[in-house]
Structure formats: structure tokens, C-alpha cells
Amino acid sequence: MAGDHSGKEETRHVSEHRAWWPTAKDAEAQRRPGGDTVSGVMAEVVDVTVDRQHSVSVVYDDGVTAAFALDELRRACPCAGCRGAREQGREPFALPAGSLGPTITDAELVGAWGLSVRWSDGHEAGIYSWDAMRRWHDGLPA
Numbered sequence: 760m761a762g763d764h765s766g767k768e769e770t771r772h773v774s775e776h777r778a779w780w781p782t783a784k785d786a787e788a789q790r791r792p793g794g795d796t797v798s799g800v801m802a803e804v805v806d807v808t809v810d811r812q813h814s815v816s817v818v819y820d821d822g823v824t825a826a827f828a829l830d831e832l833r834r835a836c837p838c839a840g841c842r843g844a845r846e847q848g849r850e851p852f853a854l855p856a857g858s859l860g861p862t863i864t865d866a867e868l869v870g871a872w873g874l875s876v877r878w879s880d881g882h883e884a885g886i887y888s889w890d891a892m893r894r895w896h897d898g899l900p901a
Contacts, residue, residue, distance in 0.1 A: 802820055804817055804819060805819065813828070814826055815876075827895070829861050830861055833861040833878055834850070837887060854880070858879075873891075
């Protein structure tokens with residue numbers, strides 16, 4: 760992915776990348792009195808597709824495909840600056856006037872952990888972990 764700026768959809772195969780998340784059954788059955796989950800289920804990421812104009816899709820070995828629109832991913836950037844803006848009720852980024860939305864200028868796998876994205880607005884601080892992406896897809900807090 761890095762270095763290819765053709766704008767074409769790219770597929771990158773990533774075997775043995777694992778993400779942890781609790782299933783609904785496990786989460787309900789294994790809550791501590793404080794409400795946090797004490798264990799989860801592991802799934803392997805088997806494929807990642809980055810469409811620089813539209814979306815990122817992650818396929819897990821249990822057959823689940825988690826697809827995210829780019830504006831959704833950009834707003835959910837996990838970096839400290841974007842997270843702080845969201846916690847203060849502010850938008851984590853502003854699009855230039857007339858822009859159709861954020862696009863990806865570059866993306867790289869970060870070991871077995873997740874995906875690093877460089878956005879069209881120049882932002883590149885957050886790493887999207889496979890775990891957080893699966894949790895977002897499943898409707899769980901990241």
C-alpha cells in the first residue's frame with residue numbers, strides 16, 4: 760500500500776493478525792461487578808481492502824466483514840488529539856470548503872496490530888487497531 764498513489768482500490772492480505780472482542784453472549788456472562796468484560800473471543804484478520812475514495816473493509820476468519828465509510832473512520836480517529844476533540848464535543852477535523860469528504864492518500868499495516876492511515880487533510884497520527892474496528896462493527900465501545 761505504501762508508495763502506490765494510483766488511487767486504485769487495493770487489497771492487502773494479512774494472515775495471522777488477531778483481534779479480540781467479546782461476543783454478546785460472553786460479554787453478558789462474564790461481566791465483573793463494575794461492568795467491564797473479563798474475556799473475549801479471538802478472530803484472525805484474513806484480508807484488508809482499502810478503497811482510497813470510499814471505504815476500508817476488514818475480513819475476519821469467522822466470516823465477518825467489517826466495512827467502514829471513510830468519513831466514519833476519519834471521525835473515529837483514535838489519536839489523542841482527535842479523541843480529545845470528540846470528548847470536548849468538537850469535530851476532530853474540518854474539511855475544506857467544497858470537499859466531498861476525506862480520502863486516504865496512503866495506508867500501511869502496523870505489524871499484527873492494525874492500520875495506519877494518512878488522510879487527505881494531512882492527518883496521520885492514529886492507528887486503527889483490528890480490535891477497535893471489530894468492536895465498532897459489532898456495536899461495542901472501542
